[in-house]
Amino acid sequence: MHLGRTTLSKFLIEQLRDAPGQSALAALLVDVAAATKAISAMVGRGALGPGIASPLGGAELRNSAGDVQKPLDVLTNEAIVSHCEWGGLLAGMVSEEMEAPYAIPAQYQRGEYLLVFDPLDGSSNIDVNVSVGTIFSVLRHDGKAAPTTADFLQPGTKQVAAGYAIYGPATMLVLTVGHGTHGFTLDREVGNFIMTHPDLRVPEETSEFAINVSNERFWEPPVARYVTECKAGKTGVRGRDFNMRWIASMVADVHRILMRGGVFMYPRDSKDPSKPGRLRLLYEANPMSLLIEQAGGAASTGRAPILDVAPAELHQRVPVILGSKAEVERIVRYHHEYDRGEDKPYISPLFNERSLYRPEARA
Ligand code: AHG
Ligand code: MN
Ligand code: MN
Numbered sequence: 001m002h003l004g005r006t007t008l009s010k011f012l013i014e015q016l017r018d019a020p021g022q023s024a025l026a027a028l029l030v031d032v033a034a035a036t037k038a039i040s041a042m043v044g045r046g047a048l049g050p051g052i053a054s055p056l057g058g059a060e061l062r063n064s065a066g067d068v069q070k071p072l073d074v075l076t077n078e079a080i081v082s083h084c085e086w087g088g089l090l091a092g093m094v095s096e097e098m099e100a101p102y103a104i105p106a107q108y109q110r111g112e113y114l115l116v117f118d119p120l121d122g123s124s125n126i127d128v129n130v131s132v133g134t135i136f137s138v139l140r141h142d143g144k145a146a147p148t149t150a151d152f153l154q155p156g157t158k159q160v161a162a163g164y165a166i167y168g169p170a171t172m173l174v175l176t177v178g179h180g181t182h183g184f185t186l187d188r189e190v191g192n193f194i195m196t197h198p199d200l201r202v203p204e205e206t207s208e209f210a211i212n213v214s215n216e217r218f219w220e221p222p223v224a225r226y227v228t229e230c231k232a233g234k235t236g237v238r239g240r241d242f243n244m245r246w247i248a249s250m251v252a253d254v255h256r257i258l259m260r261g262g263v264f265m266y267p268r269d270s271k272d273p274s275k276p277g278r279l280r281l282l283y284e285a286n287p288m289s290l291l292i293e294q295a296g297g298a299a300s301t302g303r304a305p306i307l308d309v310a311p312a313e314l315h316q317r318v319p320v321i322l323g324s325k326a327e328v329e330r331i332v333r334y335h336h337e338y339d340r341g342e343d344k345p346y347i348s349p350l351f352n353e354r355s356l357y358r359p360e361a362r363a
Pocket of ligand 3 (some may be wrong): 073096118119120121122123
């Protein structure tokens with residue numbers, strides 16, 4: 001039992017009580033949390049539950065962006081929609097698994113918030129029983145009309161709340177309403193999220209980086225420079241050894257960084273020139289960036305703060321570099337030095353064809 005401990009509801013009521021008109025935000029976040037409890041139960045059944053095999057008997061379903069859609073991607077999306085559409089708190093929703101904005105059905109009241117989410121992050125890991133998660137972000141909707149696509153295209157600085165659930169050995173909810181980043185652990189017997197990690201701070205000193213090294217040949221020189229220096233360890237300019245981790249679930253990688261520091265990168269690369277990164281701005285990069293910044297870390301595209309990026313499309317992708325502040329600032333400096341042509345002493349063996357990567361060639 002957790003007598004006297006802070007439940008998620010108590011925390012939200014206390015945090016938002018004095019903010020005018022924000023009790024609706026607390027109620028919305030309680031609905032989102034209820035959806036994550038349902039997803040936790042769904043995901044926790046593993047191969048005993050629905051959703052590992054394709055419903056088409058081998059044929060692949062794809063979402064609007066062309067990503068393979070697993071049954072659990074669809075089921076988790078439905079779980080969030082059904083938990084959050086009825087309460088009169090939302091004006092609309094956007095998700096990785098829905099091409100167009102979801103309008104609140106006419107039988108329900110329309111509220112003043114927008115919910116954007118990735119219902120199942122890391123879904124490529126679901127059939128190997130590795131941690132997955134749900135990422136969400138809450139924006140305001142001003143006005144009485146049903147929201148249009150343009151209403152969702154708000155920069156990350158406008159988020160009023162952001163969070164993720166991680167379905168690992170324990171299920172946790174990590175969230176911010178703009179006053180720090182706080183972690184709650186699901187007590188499965190009681191069904192409550194209990195505050196276990198108040199005021200998370202990303203450790204400033206770190207010797208750990210996370211990046212998918214199989215993309216190395218597509219990286220830009222500043223990212224190659226940073227990783228090469230980390231790998232050189234004690235014998236290189238950093239003068240200490242680094243460790244590398246890559247879970248391939250952004251939620252799990254970011255969670256580790258919140259707990260013990262480090263830097264996470266899914267940078268711009270040249271793999272597919274039509275995609276400026278892999279991760280989505282509205283429902284992956286923005287909520288994670290707000291959580292990291294509220295915990296004292298930093299988040300950048302390499303050239304600008306992620307939270308300042310003005311979205312042009314719902315499912316827009318963006319380069320992501322986030323984590324311990326000093327490391328992110330170093331990587332941003334490497335981008336600026338490269339763009340100004342000031343990083344001449346460093347020539348990665350991978351990028352001796354520099355002209356391909358000159359800023360003017362990229363413009
Ligand atoms: P999703 O499962 O929602 O499509 O997101 C997967 C993302 C992210 O969680 C992770 O960091 C990245 O894709 C993994 O990419 P690689 O397959 O290149 O490792
Ligand atoms: Mn994702
Ligand atoms: Mn997903």
